[in-house]
Amino acid sequence: MSGVIDLLFWAFGASAVVTGWLVFRTDSMVRAAYWLMASFVAVGGILVLLDAQFLGLILILMMAGEMTIMAIFMVMFMMNPAGLNPMTMVHQHRASIISGAGAFIVLALVALFANFLAEPVPTGAEPTVDLGVELLGGSMLVFETAGVALLAVMIGAVALVSQQGRFGDAEAGSLEPSLETEGP
Amino acid sequence: MTLEAVLLVSAALFGIGVYGALSQQSFVMIMMGLELMLNGAIVAAVGFWWGTTGGNPEGQLLAIVVMAVMAIEGAIGFALVTNVYRVRKADITEKLRKLRG
Numbered sequence: 001m002s003g004v005i006d007l008l009f010w011a012f013g014a015s016a017v018v019t020g021w022l023v024f025r026t027d028s029m030v031r032a033a034y035w036l037m038a039s040f041v042a043v044g045g046i047l048v049l050l051d052a053q054f055l056g057l058i059l060i061l062m063m064a065g066e067m068t069i070m071a072i073f074m075v076m077f078m079m080n081p082a083g084l085n086p087m088t089m090v091h092q093h094r095a096s097i098i099s100g101a102g103a104f105i106v107l108a109l110v111a112l113f114a115n116f117l118a119e120p121v122p123t124g125a126e127p128t129v130d131l132g133v134e135l136l137g138g139s140m141l142v143f144e145t146a147g148v149a150l151l152a153v154m155i156g157a158v159a160l161v162s163q164q165g166r167f168g169d170a171e172a173g174s175l176e177p178s179l180e181t182e183g184p
Numbered sequence: 185m186t187l188e189a190v191l192l193v194s195a196a197l198f199g200i201g202v203y204g205a206l207s208q209q210s211f212v213m214i215m216m217g218l219e220l221m222l223n224g225a226i227v228a229a230v231g232f233w234w235g236t237t238g239g240n241p242e243g244q245l246l247a248i249v250v251m252a253v254m255a256i257e258g259a260i261g262f263a264l265v266t267n268v269y270r271v272r273k274a275d276i277t278e279k280l281r282k283l284r285g
Contacts, residue, residue: 002185005185006185009185009189009190010189013189013190013192013193016193016197016223016227017193017196017197017200020196020197020200020201020220020223021200023200023204023216023220024200024203024204024207024208024213024216024217029210029212029213032213032216033216036216036219036220039197039220039223040223043197043223043226043227046190046193046227046230047226047227047230047247049185050185050190050230050231050233050234051234052230052233052234052244052247054244055226055230055244055247055248055251058251059226059251062251062254062255066254066255066258069258069262070212070216070258073212073262073265074212077210077211077212077265077269077275089208089209089210089213089276090207090208090209091207091209091277091278092206092207093207095206096202096203096206096207097203097207099202099203099206100199100200100201100202100203100204100206101199101203103195103198103199103202104195104196104198104199104200107191107194107195107198107199108191108192108195108196110191110195111187111188111191111192111194111195112188112192116187116232116235116236117236117237118187118235118236119235119236119237119238120234120235120238120239121233121234121238121239122238122239125239127239127241127244130239130241131241131244131245133241134241134242134244134245135245135248138242139241139242139245142245142249143245143248146248146249146252149252149256150252150255150256153255153256153259153260154259156260156263157259157260157262157263158263160260160263160264160266160267161263161266161267161270163270
C-alpha cells in the first residue's frame with residue numbers, strides 16, 4: 001500500500017513541477033493557463049495523499065474556475081494570437097534563472113538538513129471532520145476574516161475597473177481640485 | 185513519501201514561480217509566477233501539517249488562508265491589469281517606466 005502511495009506521490013510531484021515549468025515554456029498564453037491548472041490539479045492530488053482530502057479537492061475546484069477565467073483574460077491580453085509564432089517575452093533572464101535556482105537550492109537545503117518534529121497525523125484520525133469543527137469553532141474568526149477580506153476584494157476590484165462613478169467619470173472624485181478659486 | 189520529499193516538490197514549485205515572476209514581461213504571466221509560488225507554499229504548509237503537528241486542524245487552516253490569498257491576488261491583479269491597460273495602454277512591464285501618469 002505504501003509503495004503505491006509513494007509511486008502516486010512521485011508521479012503527482014513530477015507532473016506538478018513539469019507542468020509548472022511548461023507554463024513559461026509554451027508559446028500560447030491560453031495553454032500557459034491550462035498548464036498552470038494541470039500543475040494545481042497535481043498539487044491537489046498530493047494534498048489528497050497527505051490526508052488533506054478536503055483541501056485537495058477544493059484546490060482543484062477553485063483552480064478549475066480561476067484558470068477558466070484566466071484563460072479569457074489571456075485571450076484579451078495576448079500579443080500572439082493562438083500561439084502560432086514562437087513567443088519569448090522575458091527580461092533580465094539570467095538574473096531570473098539565478099534567483100529561481102537559488103530559491104530552490106536554499107529551500108531544498110532547509111528541507112534536507114533541518115530537523116523537524118516527527119509527529120504525523122495519527123492513523124484513524126478524521127482530518128476533514130476536525131477541520132470542519134475547527135472552522136466553525138475555535139478558528140471561526142480567522143475563517144470569517146478571510147470571507148470579509150474576499151468581500152472587500154470584490155468591491156475593490158469593481159471600484160478599480162469601473163468606468164463610470166456616481167459623479168461622472170470613475171476618477172472624478174479622486175482628482176486633485178485646482179488651487180485657483182472660481183469667481184470673486 | 186516523506187516530509188523531505190514533499191518539501192523538495194514545494195521548493196521546486198517555488199523556484200519556478202520566482203523565475204517566472206522575475207523574468208516575464210507580460211503582467212498576466214507575472215501573475216502566473218506568483219500563483220506558482222503560492223502553490224508551493226500550500227504544498228509546504230500541508231506537508232508540515234501532515235508530518236509535524238500530529239493532526240492539529242489549525243495547520244489545515246493555514247492552507248485555507250493561503251487559498252484565500254490566491255483568490256485575492258487573482259481578483260485584484262486582474263483589476264489592476266485592466267485599469268493600467270485602460271489608462272496607459274500598457275500590457276507589458278517595459279511600458280510602465282514612469283510611476284507618475
